[in-house]
Amino acid sequence: MNALTALQPQLSLGDCLADMAVDALIDEADLSPKPGLVDRRGSGAHTDLHLGLMHASALSLWPCFKAMAEAAQQRGEITQALREDVGRIGRDGEVEMLRVTGGVNTHRGAIWAMGLLSAAAALDTRALAPAQVAVRAARLALLSDRAAPASSDSHGAQVCRLYGVHGAREEAQLGFPAVIQQALPQLARSRAAGAGEQGARLDALLAIMTQLADTCVLYRAGIAGLTCMQQGAQAVLKAGGSTSLAGRRRLRELERDMLRLRASPGGAADLLAAALFLDRLQHGLPAQIGSH
Ligand SMILES: CC(C)(COP(=O)(O)OP(=O)(O)OC[C@H]1O[C@@H](n2cnc3c(N)ncnc32)[C@H](O)[C@@H]1O)[C@@H](O)C(=O)NCCC(=O)NCCS
Protein backbone atom coordinates (compact mmCIF):
# COMPACT_ATOMS: atom_id res chain seq x y z
CA MET A 1 0.00 0.00 0.00
CA ASN A 2 1.27 3.49 -0.78
CA ALA A 3 0.16 6.90 0.51
CA LEU A 4 -2.35 7.31 -2.30
CA THR A 5 -4.14 3.96 -1.85
CA ALA A 6 -4.13 4.48 1.95
CA LEU A 7 -6.11 7.70 1.44
CA GLN A 8 -8.70 6.09 -0.81
CA PRO A 9 -11.86 4.74 0.84
CA GLN A 10 -12.22 0.96 0.81
CA LEU A 11 -14.60 -0.35 -1.84
CA SER A 12 -16.52 -3.58 -1.56
CA LEU A 13 -16.43 -6.02 -4.48
CA GLY A 14 -20.11 -5.22 -5.12
CA ASP A 15 -19.39 -1.45 -5.21
CA CYS A 16 -16.57 -2.00 -7.63
CA LEU A 17 -18.43 -4.33 -10.03
CA ALA A 18 -21.46 -2.01 -10.01
CA ASP A 19 -19.17 0.95 -10.83
CA MET A 20 -17.67 -1.00 -13.73
CA ALA A 21 -21.06 -2.11 -15.06
CA VAL A 22 -22.52 1.42 -14.96
CA ASP A 23 -19.36 2.87 -16.53
CA ALA A 24 -19.64 0.36 -19.38
CA LEU A 25 -23.29 1.35 -19.99
CA ILE A 26 -22.38 5.05 -20.03
CA ASP A 27 -19.42 4.43 -22.36
CA GLU A 28 -21.74 2.54 -24.72
CA ALA A 29 -24.35 5.31 -24.70
CA ASP A 30 -21.72 8.05 -25.30
CA LEU A 31 -19.94 6.21 -28.13
CA SER A 32 -20.67 8.02 -31.41
CA PRO A 33 -21.56 7.74 -34.26
CA LYS A 34 -23.61 4.53 -33.68
CA PRO A 35 -26.05 3.66 -36.47
CA GLY A 36 -29.70 3.83 -35.34
CA LEU A 37 -28.85 4.07 -31.64
CA VAL A 38 -28.93 6.87 -29.08
CA ASP A 39 -25.54 8.60 -28.97
CA ARG A 40 -23.97 12.04 -28.37
CA ARG A 41 -25.43 13.31 -31.66
CA GLY A 42 -29.06 12.41 -31.01
CA SER A 43 -31.71 9.75 -30.56
CA GLY A 44 -31.06 7.65 -33.68
CA ALA A 45 -34.15 5.67 -34.69
CA HIS A 46 -35.83 6.32 -31.32
CA THR A 47 -38.47 8.90 -30.48
CA ASP A 48 -38.78 8.06 -26.78
CA LEU A 49 -35.07 7.85 -25.84
CA HIS A 50 -32.29 10.43 -25.47
CA LEU A 51 -28.78 10.49 -24.05
CA GLY A 52 -29.76 12.03 -20.70
CA LEU A 53 -32.35 9.31 -20.19
CA MET A 54 -29.79 6.59 -21.01
CA HIS A 55 -27.40 8.08 -18.42
CA ALA A 56 -30.12 8.40 -15.75
CA SER A 57 -31.21 4.84 -16.44
CA ALA A 58 -27.63 3.49 -16.25
CA LEU A 59 -27.05 5.25 -12.91
CA SER A 60 -30.36 3.94 -11.52
CA LEU A 61 -29.09 0.38 -12.10
CA TRP A 62 -26.03 0.71 -9.82
CA PRO A 63 -27.81 -0.78 -6.74
CA CYS A 64 -29.18 -3.61 -8.91
CA PHE A 65 -25.72 -4.67 -10.16
CA LYS A 66 -24.26 -4.33 -6.66
CA ALA A 67 -27.02 -6.50 -5.19
CA MET A 68 -26.49 -9.18 -7.86
CA ALA A 69 -22.75 -9.27 -7.14
CA GLU A 70 -23.39 -9.45 -3.39
CA ALA A 71 -25.89 -12.28 -3.82
CA ALA A 72 -23.24 -14.20 -5.78
CA GLN A 73 -20.61 -13.54 -3.10
CA GLN A 74 -22.98 -14.74 -0.37
CA ARG A 75 -24.16 -17.89 -2.19
CA GLY A 76 -20.60 -18.64 -3.35
CA GLU A 77 -21.65 -21.08 -6.07
CA ILE A 78 -23.89 -21.43 -9.10
CA THR A 79 -27.18 -22.71 -7.73
CA GLN A 80 -30.84 -22.34 -8.48
CA ALA A 81 -31.10 -20.18 -5.34
CA LEU A 82 -28.58 -17.72 -6.85
CA ARG A 83 -30.41 -17.79 -10.21
CA GLU A 84 -33.61 -16.89 -8.41
CA ASP A 85 -31.88 -14.11 -6.42
CA VAL A 86 -30.57 -12.64 -9.68
CA GLY A 87 -34.01 -12.90 -11.33
CA ARG A 88 -35.74 -11.16 -8.42
CA ILE A 89 -33.10 -8.40 -8.21
CA GLY A 90 -33.28 -7.95 -12.00
CA ARG A 91 -37.07 -7.59 -11.96
CA ASP A 92 -36.81 -5.02 -9.14
CA GLY A 93 -34.11 -3.22 -11.16
CA GLU A 94 -36.42 -3.15 -14.15
CA VAL A 95 -39.19 -1.58 -12.05
CA GLU A 96 -36.75 1.11 -10.83
CA MET A 97 -35.49 1.70 -14.40
CA LEU A 98 -39.06 2.19 -15.63
CA ARG A 99 -39.79 4.54 -12.72
CA VAL A 100 -36.75 6.67 -13.57
CA THR A 101 -37.49 6.75 -17.31
CA GLY A 102 -41.24 7.26 -16.99
CA GLY A 103 -42.01 3.84 -18.44
CA VAL A 104 -39.50 3.77 -21.34
CA ASN A 105 -37.43 0.61 -21.90
CA THR A 106 -33.87 1.95 -21.85
CA HIS A 107 -31.88 -1.01 -20.52
CA ARG A 108 -33.95 -4.19 -20.28
CA GLY A 109 -31.46 -6.28 -22.21
CA ALA A 110 -28.57 -4.70 -20.32
CA ILE A 111 -30.00 -5.63 -16.91
CA TRP A 112 -30.10 -9.23 -18.07
CA ALA A 113 -26.62 -9.42 -19.65
CA MET A 114 -24.69 -7.18 -17.25
CA GLY A 115 -26.51 -8.56 -14.21
CA LEU A 116 -25.51 -12.13 -15.03
CA LEU A 117 -21.93 -11.02 -15.75
CA SER A 118 -21.67 -9.01 -12.50
CA ALA A 119 -22.83 -12.03 -10.52
CA ALA A 120 -20.49 -14.32 -12.47
CA ALA A 121 -17.51 -12.03 -11.83
CA ALA A 122 -18.23 -11.91 -8.08
CA LEU A 123 -18.37 -15.72 -7.89
CA ASP A 124 -14.63 -16.11 -8.48
CA THR A 125 -12.34 -13.08 -8.51
CA ARG A 126 -9.33 -15.28 -9.32
CA ALA A 127 -10.83 -16.22 -12.70
CA LEU A 128 -11.76 -12.97 -14.42
CA ALA A 129 -10.72 -13.67 -18.01
CA PRO A 130 -13.69 -12.84 -20.30
CA ALA A 131 -14.32 -16.47 -21.33
CA GLN A 132 -14.20 -17.65 -17.70
CA VAL A 133 -16.73 -15.04 -16.54
CA ALA A 134 -18.97 -15.67 -19.58
CA VAL A 135 -19.06 -19.43 -18.92
CA ARG A 136 -20.13 -18.90 -15.30
CA ALA A 137 -22.81 -16.43 -16.48
CA ALA A 138 -24.03 -19.01 -19.01
CA ARG A 139 -24.30 -21.72 -16.36
CA LEU A 140 -26.37 -19.35 -14.23
CA ALA A 141 -28.59 -18.37 -17.19
CA LEU A 142 -29.25 -22.05 -17.95
CA LEU A 143 -30.89 -22.60 -14.56
CA SER A 144 -34.61 -22.04 -14.38
CA ASP A 145 -36.08 -19.24 -12.31
CA ARG A 146 -39.28 -20.63 -10.79
CA ALA A 147 -40.46 -17.13 -9.84
CA ALA A 148 -40.16 -15.70 -13.39
CA PRO A 149 -43.47 -14.82 -15.09
CA ALA A 150 -44.71 -18.00 -16.82
CA SER A 151 -45.33 -16.68 -20.32
CA SER A 152 -43.69 -13.75 -22.00
CA ASP A 153 -45.16 -11.84 -24.89
CA SER A 154 -42.20 -9.48 -25.08
CA HIS A 155 -41.12 -8.12 -28.45
CA GLY A 156 -38.13 -10.49 -28.29
CA ALA A 157 -40.28 -13.55 -27.57
CA GLN A 158 -42.62 -12.66 -30.46
CA VAL A 159 -39.88 -12.39 -33.09
CA CYS A 160 -37.96 -15.42 -31.77
CA ARG A 161 -41.15 -17.46 -32.36
CA LEU A 162 -41.84 -15.87 -35.74
CA TYR A 163 -38.35 -16.15 -37.24
CA GLY A 164 -36.92 -19.09 -35.23
CA VAL A 165 -33.88 -17.11 -34.06
CA HIS A 166 -32.25 -17.01 -30.63
CA GLY A 167 -32.57 -13.84 -28.56
CA ALA A 168 -31.17 -12.33 -25.38
CA ARG A 169 -31.86 -15.38 -23.21
CA GLU A 170 -30.11 -17.85 -25.52
CA GLU A 171 -27.19 -15.49 -26.18
CA ALA A 172 -26.47 -15.60 -22.43
CA GLN A 173 -27.07 -19.34 -22.19
CA LEU A 174 -24.50 -19.89 -24.97
CA GLY A 175 -21.87 -17.88 -23.06
CA PHE A 176 -22.21 -14.60 -25.00
CA PRO A 177 -20.61 -15.72 -28.30
CA ALA A 178 -21.16 -12.26 -29.82
CA VAL A 179 -18.99 -10.79 -27.06
CA ILE A 180 -16.33 -13.50 -26.81
CA GLN A 181 -15.99 -14.40 -30.51
CA GLN A 182 -16.82 -11.09 -32.22
CA ALA A 183 -16.55 -7.97 -30.04
CA LEU A 184 -13.46 -8.62 -27.91
CA PRO A 185 -11.25 -9.97 -30.74
CA GLN A 186 -12.25 -7.01 -32.96
CA LEU A 187 -11.59 -4.55 -30.12
CA ALA A 188 -8.07 -6.00 -29.76
CA ARG A 189 -7.44 -6.02 -33.53
CA SER A 190 -8.57 -2.43 -34.03
CA ARG A 191 -6.56 -1.19 -31.03
CA ALA A 192 -3.48 -3.00 -32.34
CA ALA A 193 -4.01 -1.40 -35.75
CA GLY A 194 -3.96 2.04 -34.09
CA ALA A 195 -7.66 2.84 -34.53
CA GLY A 196 -7.93 4.85 -31.28
CA GLU A 197 -10.24 3.82 -28.45
CA GLN A 198 -13.51 5.24 -29.84
CA GLY A 199 -12.80 3.78 -33.28
CA ALA A 200 -11.93 0.38 -31.79
CA ARG A 201 -15.20 0.37 -29.81
CA LEU A 202 -17.21 1.30 -32.90
CA ASP A 203 -15.52 -1.53 -34.81
CA ALA A 204 -16.40 -3.92 -31.94
CA LEU A 205 -20.06 -2.84 -32.17
CA LEU A 206 -19.99 -3.41 -35.93
CA ALA A 207 -18.44 -6.87 -35.43
CA ILE A 208 -21.38 -7.81 -33.18
CA MET A 209 -23.82 -6.41 -35.76
CA THR A 210 -22.40 -8.61 -38.55
CA GLN A 211 -23.74 -11.78 -36.88
CA LEU A 212 -26.36 -11.03 -34.21
CA ALA A 213 -30.04 -11.87 -34.57
CA ASP A 214 -30.92 -8.60 -32.84
CA THR A 215 -34.54 -8.92 -31.79
CA CYS A 216 -34.91 -5.12 -31.51
CA VAL A 217 -34.11 -4.84 -35.24
CA LEU A 218 -36.28 -7.85 -36.15
CA TYR A 219 -39.27 -6.46 -34.26
CA ARG A 220 -39.11 -3.05 -35.94
CA ALA A 221 -37.79 -3.91 -39.39
CA GLY A 222 -38.13 -7.68 -39.97
CA ILE A 223 -35.66 -9.82 -41.92
CA ALA A 224 -34.99 -6.97 -44.37
CA GLY A 225 -33.80 -4.81 -41.47
CA LEU A 226 -31.65 -7.58 -40.00
CA THR A 227 -30.01 -8.29 -43.37
CA CYS A 228 -29.38 -4.59 -43.88
CA MET A 229 -27.71 -4.38 -40.44
CA GLN A 230 -25.55 -7.49 -40.85
CA GLN A 231 -24.42 -6.80 -44.43
CA GLY A 232 -23.93 -3.07 -43.83
CA ALA A 233 -21.76 -3.69 -40.75
CA GLN A 234 -19.74 -6.26 -42.70
CA ALA A 235 -19.20 -3.72 -45.50
CA VAL A 236 -17.82 -1.12 -43.05
CA LEU A 237 -15.34 -3.58 -41.56
CA LYS A 238 -14.32 -4.88 -44.99
CA ALA A 239 -13.68 -1.32 -46.17
CA GLY A 240 -11.18 -0.80 -43.32
CA GLY A 241 -13.36 -0.13 -40.27
CA SER A 242 -14.85 3.00 -38.75
CA THR A 243 -11.60 5.00 -38.78
CA SER A 244 -10.79 4.58 -42.48
CA LEU A 245 -12.16 6.98 -45.06
CA ALA A 246 -13.85 4.20 -47.07
CA GLY A 247 -15.23 2.62 -43.88
CA ARG A 248 -16.71 5.93 -42.71
CA ARG A 249 -18.45 6.34 -46.05
CA ARG A 250 -19.98 2.84 -45.62
CA LEU A 251 -20.94 3.67 -42.05
CA ARG A 252 -22.90 6.73 -43.23
CA GLU A 253 -24.72 4.53 -45.78
CA LEU A 254 -25.52 1.97 -43.07
CA GLU A 255 -26.87 4.69 -40.78
CA ARG A 256 -29.03 6.16 -43.57
CA ASP A 257 -30.47 2.69 -44.37
CA MET A 258 -31.16 1.84 -40.74
CA LEU A 259 -32.87 5.16 -40.06
CA ARG A 260 -35.03 4.69 -43.15
CA LEU A 261 -36.10 1.27 -41.76
CA ARG A 262 -36.48 2.67 -38.19
CA ALA A 263 -34.08 -0.11 -37.14
CA SER A 264 -32.01 0.23 -33.97
CA PRO A 265 -29.57 -2.48 -32.85
CA GLY A 266 -30.35 -2.29 -29.11
CA GLY A 267 -29.25 -5.88 -28.51
CA ALA A 268 -25.87 -5.22 -30.15
CA ALA A 269 -25.51 -2.10 -27.99
CA ASP A 270 -26.13 -4.12 -24.81
CA LEU A 271 -23.53 -6.67 -25.89
CA LEU A 272 -20.98 -3.94 -26.62
CA ALA A 273 -21.48 -2.71 -23.04
CA ALA A 274 -20.95 -6.31 -21.85
CA ALA A 275 -17.73 -6.48 -23.91
CA LEU A 276 -16.44 -3.19 -22.42
CA PHE A 277 -17.23 -4.50 -18.92
CA LEU A 278 -15.34 -7.77 -19.51
CA ASP A 279 -12.47 -5.96 -21.19
CA ARG A 280 -12.00 -3.70 -18.16
CA LEU A 281 -12.45 -6.57 -15.71
CA GLN A 282 -9.68 -8.66 -17.26
CA HIS A 283 -7.21 -5.90 -16.41
CA GLY A 284 -7.98 -6.48 -12.74
CA LEU A 285 -10.01 -5.04 -9.88
CA PRO A 286 -8.83 -1.89 -8.04
CA ALA A 287 -6.30 -2.51 -5.25
CA GLN A 288 -8.48 -0.97 -2.53
CA ILE A 289 -11.16 -3.68 -2.48
CA GLY A 290 -12.05 -4.63 1.10
CA SER A 291 -13.81 -7.76 2.32
CA HIS A 292 -17.09 -6.04 3.31
C1 LIG B 1 -34.20 -12.54 -21.03
C2 LIG B 1 -34.77 -11.12 -20.96
C3 LIG B 1 -33.71 -10.16 -21.50
C4 LIG B 1 -36.05 -10.99 -21.76
O1 LIG B 1 -35.78 -11.25 -23.14
P1 LIG B 1 -36.88 -11.11 -24.28
O2 LIG B 1 -36.21 -11.36 -25.60
O3 LIG B 1 -38.09 -11.95 -23.93
O4 LIG B 1 -37.36 -9.60 -24.10
P2 LIG B 1 -37.22 -8.23 -24.89
O5 LIG B 1 -37.88 -8.16 -26.21
O6 LIG B 1 -37.70 -7.20 -23.91
O7 LIG B 1 -35.64 -8.09 -25.23
C5 LIG B 1 -34.74 -7.87 -24.30
C6 LIG B 1 -33.55 -7.04 -24.80
O8 LIG B 1 -32.44 -7.89 -25.13
C7 LIG B 1 -31.58 -7.26 -26.06
N1 LIG B 1 -31.37 -8.16 -27.22
C8 LIG B 1 -32.06 -8.25 -28.37
N2 LIG B 1 -31.60 -9.22 -29.16
C9 LIG B 1 -30.56 -9.76 -28.50
C10 LIG B 1 -29.68 -10.83 -28.81
N3 LIG B 1 -29.77 -11.55 -29.94
N4 LIG B 1 -28.73 -11.12 -27.89
C11 LIG B 1 -28.62 -10.43 -26.75
N5 LIG B 1 -29.44 -9.42 -26.41
C12 LIG B 1 -30.41 -9.09 -27.27
C13 LIG B 1 -32.27 -5.99 -26.46
O9 LIG B 1 -31.77 -4.90 -25.75
C14 LIG B 1 -33.72 -6.20 -26.04
O10 LIG B 1 -34.39 -4.98 -25.75
C15 LIG B 1 -34.99 -10.73 -19.48
O11 LIG B 1 -35.41 -9.41 -19.43
C16 LIG B 1 -36.01 -11.62 -18.74
O12 LIG B 1 -35.78 -12.76 -18.47
N6 LIG B 1 -37.16 -11.07 -18.45
C17 LIG B 1 -38.17 -11.80 -17.72
C18 LIG B 1 -38.38 -11.11 -16.38
C19 LIG B 1 -37.21 -11.36 -15.46
O13 LIG B 1 -37.07 -12.42 -14.83
N7 LIG B 1 -36.34 -10.34 -15.33
C20 LIG B 1 -35.16 -10.40 -14.53
C21 LIG B 1 -34.03 -11.07 -15.23
S1 LIG B 1 -32.44 -10.77 -14.49
Ligand SMILES: Nc1ncnc2c1ncn2[C@@H]1O[C@H](COP(=O)(O)OP(=O)(O)OP(=O)(O)O)[C@@H](O)[C@H]1O
Ligand atom coordinates in the same frame (compact mmCIF):
# COMPACT_ATOMS: atom_id res chain seq x y z
N1 LIG C 1 -27.53 3.50 -27.03
C1 LIG C 1 -28.68 2.84 -27.12
N2 LIG C 1 -29.68 3.31 -27.89
C2 LIG C 1 -30.84 2.64 -28.01
N3 LIG C 1 -31.10 1.45 -27.41
C3 LIG C 1 -30.15 0.92 -26.62
C4 LIG C 1 -28.91 1.58 -26.45
N4 LIG C 1 -28.16 0.84 -25.62
C5 LIG C 1 -28.87 -0.23 -25.30
N5 LIG C 1 -30.08 -0.24 -25.88
C6 LIG C 1 -31.06 -1.35 -25.75
O1 LIG C 1 -32.11 -1.31 -26.69
C7 LIG C 1 -33.36 -1.62 -26.07
C8 LIG C 1 -34.39 -0.58 -26.52
O2 LIG C 1 -34.86 -0.96 -27.75
P1 LIG C 1 -36.36 -0.70 -28.25
O3 LIG C 1 -36.72 0.75 -28.03
O4 LIG C 1 -36.40 -1.24 -29.65
O5 LIG C 1 -37.21 -1.63 -27.29
P2 LIG C 1 -38.75 -1.66 -27.05
O6 LIG C 1 -39.19 -0.47 -26.21
O7 LIG C 1 -38.99 -3.00 -26.48
O8 LIG C 1 -39.37 -1.59 -28.53
P3 LIG C 1 -40.06 -0.42 -29.41
O9 LIG C 1 -39.42 0.93 -29.02
O10 LIG C 1 -39.70 -0.82 -30.81
O11 LIG C 1 -41.52 -0.44 -29.12
C9 LIG C 1 -33.18 -1.59 -24.59
O12 LIG C 1 -33.56 -2.82 -24.03
C10 LIG C 1 -31.68 -1.36 -24.37
O13 LIG C 1 -31.13 -2.38 -23.58
